[in-house]
Amino acid sequence: QWRPLLVALGYPLGFLIVIVGRQQLFTENTLTAIIPLLARRSMGVFWQVVRLWSIVLAANLVGAHLFAWVVGNTPMFNPKVQHAMLELAQKAAGVGFGEAVLRGIFAGWLIAMVVWMLAAVDTGRIAVIVILTYTVGLAEFTHIIAGSVEVLFLVMVGVKSWGAVAWGYLLPTLIGNSIGGVSLTAALNHAQVVAGMGGKQQNAD
Numbered sequence: 001q002w003r004p005l006l007v008a009l010g011y012p013l014g015f016l017i018v019i020v021g022r023q024q025l026f027t028e029n030t031l032t033a034i035i036p037l038l039a040r041r042s043m044g045v046f047w048q049v050v051r052l053w054s055i056v057l058a059a060n061l062v063g064a065h066l067f068a069w070v071v072g073n074t075p076m077f078n079p080k081v082q083h084a085m086l087e088l089a090q091k092a093a094g095v096g097f098g099e100a101v102l103r104g105i106f107a108g109w110l111i112a113m114v115v116w117m118l119a120a121v122d123t124g125r126i127a128v129i130v131i132l133t134y135t136v137g138l139a140e141f142t143h144i145i146a147g148s149v150e151v152l153f154l155v156m157v158g159v160k161s162w163g164a165v166a167w168g169y170l171l172p173t174l175i176g177n178s179i180g181g182v183s184l185t186a187a188l189n190h191a192q193v194v195a196g197m198g199g200k201q202q203n204a205d
Contacts, residue, residue: 004138012130014146019114019129026057026145027111027177034182060145068152074136085153092150093165094138097172100142104176107141112181142173146173 018025033049035040071085076194095103114132118125136143153171 008134008138010199012133015129015133024056025062025182028109028115055200061148064145064148064152068149068156069156072153072156086157089150089153092147093154093160093169094170095142097168100169100172103140103142105172105180107136108142108177108180110136140168142176144173144177147173151185171196
């Protein structure tokens with residue numbers, strides 16, 4: 001029964017590579033790209049955010065497709081491991097549309113909180129990344145990039161169609177991650193910072 005606690009420790013690995021390695025992750029950009037938009041609300045900044053989101057999401061999904069194809073159609077892993085991957089993928093794809101959105105909201109919130117907290121701490125950065133992303137994996141929250149590798153494995157081995165995966169997992173997860181990253185973290189925390197700055201300005205006056 002304790003096995004899931006151990007297995008979920010593998011989930012933070014990818015996030016450590018992405019965040020510490022200063023690579024681009026879509027859910028990370030739901031926070032960092034929205035802050036300038038909230039500070040300077042203009043159509044120009046809005047379209048820059050849309051452009052950034054589109055490029056990063058497309059690149060992340062291309063990478064997820066390629067990795068899913070490699071692990072499903074090459075001898076990189078032995079058949080026993082591939083069979084285990086198939087079982088994990090079917091479990092990940094078993095969520096309903098609404099459930100995927102709800103789980104995606106919490107995942108988007110936690111991943112965006114990683115970025116927010118890293119900007120506020122000088123030490124313990126690795127611990128922040130590991131603890132919060134470990135929670136995402138342990139709770140089986142849906143993530144548009146990390147989770148898409150699992151469900152796209154089903155497409156690459158011919159178990160599900162791309163359309164079924166896109167509608168049943170990718171779209172609702174994208175909606176949830178965006179809501180979680182933007183409204184629950186960027187907007188609320190930005191409002192808190194602005195309110196704090198306003199209070200300091202009033203005290204100065």
